[in-house]
Amino acid sequence: MRVLVVTAVPAERDAVTAAGPLPVQLPLPGGAELHRVHPDGGVVFDVLAAGVGPAAAAAGTAGALTAAALGGAPYDLVVSAGIAGGFAPGAPLGSLVVSDEITAADLGAQTPDGFVPVTELGFGTVAHRAPEELVRRVVRATGALRGVVLTVSTITGSAERAVELVARHPGALAEAMEGFGVAEAAVAHGVPVLELRAVSNAVGPRDRAAWRIGEALAALTDAFRALPPALTLPSPEVLR
Numbered sequence: 001m002r003v004l005v006v007t008a009v010p011a012e013r014d015a016v017t018a019a020g021p022l023p024v025q026l027p028l029p030g031g032a033e034l035h036r037v038h039p040d041g042g043v044v045f046d047v048l049a050a051g052v053g054p055a056a057a058a059a060g061t062a063g064a065l066t067a068a069a070l071g072g073a074p075y076d077l078v079v080s081a082g083i084a085g086g087f088a089p090g091a092p093l094g095s096l097v098v099s100d101e102i103t104a105a106d107l108g109a110q111t112p113d114g115f116v117p118v119t120e121l122g123f124g125t126v127a128h129r130a131p132e133e134l135v136r137r138v139v140r141a142t143g144a145l146r147g148v149v150l151t152v153s154t155i156t157g158s159a160e161r162a163v164e165l166v167a168r169h170p171g172a173l174a175e176a177m178e179g180f181g182v183a184e185a186a187v188a189h190g191v192p193v194l195e196l197r198a199v200s201n202a203v204g205p206r207d208r209a210a211w212r213i214g215e216a217l218a219a220l221t222d223a224f225r226a227l228p229p230a231l232t233l234p235s236p237e238v239l240r
């Protein structure tokens, strides 16, 4: 089972690879590098720190998927992973969230009647679902909370904005900046996609003193230690 894991920054990448033995570094065209670990159960994690935001995430994911396909060893699954803001009270600090619907929250237009997503403008898409059976297995294997992880290009900085997002997405548990970009690249390559986030802060007014990035990174390592049995699939149907 070959899994491409895409994070934003090297600290998140290193938290993922800490789940396995010492990583091997593999170059990608363009200068990026994959960190490869073999945790167990025949699973291989190739971990890429693609950069912050949906555009960098999509570009990095597409490059890694293309390189693998051209090399004759395509990936079976793509996972967008990292830290995230949690929507209180559903996703407390240090909790793990697996997204059953990876959703772009600010892809659309501002109008006098409020925000209108591109789907209501007549084009594009704003959400990609993760394979249902896989989400269930990940919840069982890692204890993750199941819900929507929103992708934003602008980090929420007020309680009012947080309330607006949850009103529009009642199932939202977390907010991050890369999942939808990773998902767009995965879907373009016909590869199933999952998003797995550890909550480092509360979505809302900036309070960096309240951040718990270290705890969130440790939770990410624990999640990827627990993940392989959920990915050892008896049949490809689980990925559909």
Ligand SMILES: O=C(O)c1cccc(C(=O)CC[C@H]2O[C@@H](n3cnc4c(=O)[nH]cnc43)[C@H](O)[C@@H]2O)c1
Pocket: 008, 009, 052, 053, 082, 083, 084, 085, 086, 152, 155, 156, 175, 176, 177, 178, 200, 201, 202, 203, 204, 206, 207, 208
């Ligand atoms: O400077 C701030 O107040 C601030 C508040 C929240 C997040 C940031 C970041 O620079 C984090 C960006 C990075 O981490 C992910 N992340 C973590 N928490 C959040 C969040 O509350 N909203 C959106 N993204 C978040 C994100 O995926 C990025 O990779 C700064």
